[in-house]
Amino acid sequence: NAGVMQNPRHLVRRRGQEARLRCSPMKGHSHVYWYRQLPEEGLKFMVYLQKENIIDESGMPKERFSAEFPKEGPSILRIQQVVRGDSAAYFCASSPMTGGLNTEAFFGQGTRLTVV
């Protein structure tokens, strides 16, 4: 399967724990985007990364959330000290190029985070 791979698919954390969400982009894609979807809401942009660089983090909460995309390995979205309001589906998308009028982003299956 050469699609965008996210793991885990489901993650349960107690309040105060850390959540780590992983995303491996499609082969040949070097641009990774993270989106969050709260229950009954649309997708909200969080962060855009290229290898070893955060390009746009305008959608990231100011505290507890961080993201990285190292030279080797998957992109990681890290949520520290989780709270119940962090419960959501987190989607990763990848694309082969920046911008352009028809930049298609392909989504992974998502990680459903539940904070108990």
Next chain:
Amino acid sequence: QKEVEQNSGPLSVPEGAIASLNCTYSDRGSQSFFWYRQYSGKSPELIMFIYSNGDKEDGRFTAQLNKASQYVSLLIRDSQPSDSATYLCARGSSNTGKLIFGQGTTLQVKP
């Protein structure tokens, strides 16, 4: 004002009818627009993108863009029960590629 607005629905149409999904946007500089379909509990999947004024057709789907009215629509001809899903409209950012999504419209196609 939201950047991308959609009526959340649900929009209900009978099988075989044309479903019309609408979307408006606030940024006049927006150039590219995307329609995604999302089944309950699943990830969004790209249906079409459009960046020129007018119509773009792909099978049973037609996307329409009117930049003067800041309006994008998606028509689904010969609607099938399997088309029942949430349809997400998004505008693209030309310099970063990020997508700004609307709330999504839930479509129900009744047999």
